[in-house]
Amino acid sequence: MSVPETMKALVLTSPGEFEIQQVPVPVPGAAEVLCKIRAVAICGSDPEIIRGGLAGIWPPAYPFTPGHEWSGEVVQVGPEASGFAVGDRVAGEAHKGCGHCRNCLAGRYTICLNYGRAESGHRHYGFITPGAYAQYNVYSIKSVKKLPAKVSFREGALVDTAGVTLHGMELSGITAGGTVVVIGPGPIGLIAMRFARILGAAKVIMVGRGSRLQTAVKLGADLAINFEQEDPVEAVRRATDGEGVDEAFECSGAEGTFAQAVRMVRKGGSVALLGVPPDTVEEKLPYKYIVHNEIAIYGSRANPNVSWKIIEAIAAGRLVVSDLISHVFPLDDFAQALSTFVERKDGAVKVVIEPNGPEVGRR
Ligand SMILES: [Zn+2]
Ligand SMILES: [Zn+2]
Known part of the structure; x- marks a missing residue:
């Protein structure tokens, strides 16, 4: 799969200010994959992050790209990212623990004791680590879960929310x-x-x-x-x-x-x-x-060790999430998508952005 050098991304430039910019496509490091973002849902926490109510924490600094409820496909595999291949369909998780603190070792990586210390290996995508309101992003292989073909990318964008x-x-x-x-x-x-x-x-x-x-x-x-x-x-x-x-x-x-x-x-x-x-x-x-x-x-802060259960429940037809998606927008229309979500226009429930266009043959 050919990967371009630059991509469109939503960039927060200061509290309450954002624009769609052309930025470099990131390169996956060790145990990371580059994903083409196919669907990303607006979370209740996003408007606050965008408004800048938590500036200095979420995001830690500007410019910053938020977005954490996403699905997509692997387009490049970094070194030591075993078990993943180009073309894999995946859904993302926002939290990646350090992997070695007491809580991480107990499987409670969403309350990692090294929160915010990037040098420890901790990541919080879309909050302190760059997120998914972009055409591509790099993720730890710990933060992506494979999606069977039965589950659409739009449904995949709801795995994180359902996991909470x-x-x-x-x-x-x-x-x-x-x-x-x-x-x-x-x-x-x-x-x-x-x-x-x-x-x-x-x-x-x-x-x-x-x-x-x-x-x-x-x-x-x-x-x-x-x-x-x-x-x-x-x-x-x-x-x-x-x-x-x-x-x-x-x-x-x-x-x-x-x-x-x-x-x-x-x-x-x-x-x-x-x-x-x-x-x-x-x-x-x-x-x-x-x-x-x-x-x-x-x-309940987040979704440790539950994504696979959500994905299986959706794939088996037990958990229906597709009807909760009320609106879908391209990345260029992010401002409209955000106001639709915040003002709950036309009965908005879940509003999804497709930075690379819709998935062919799906609704
Ligand atoms: Zn969320
Ligand atoms: Zn930890």
């Missing part, structure tokens, strides 16, 4: 035949609804508002609670004969929802936090209530 959900569910567990509540019917919440079922939940209650709550109903929520119209804690308790649900998944990051989730679960229930709140949110929690009712609380 599954990781949270693996932490909390799912009660077979039980009831879960999902707060926040965005992309993560909608995938949580589906995965809870795959893992054996009998009923899923969705809490939200507006067009996204309607989407959840359309996609099969057993009960939809509009928090603008009723108290969501009371409504969940009412729906479960006063007992509460087995597990609550907070997928919105909104203020007040963590405490609500705690009050929604049964005695001995679990709360998993999948949504990322703004830095300013300091949640007030019912401390004694949590102790007396033995409520377990889990934070």
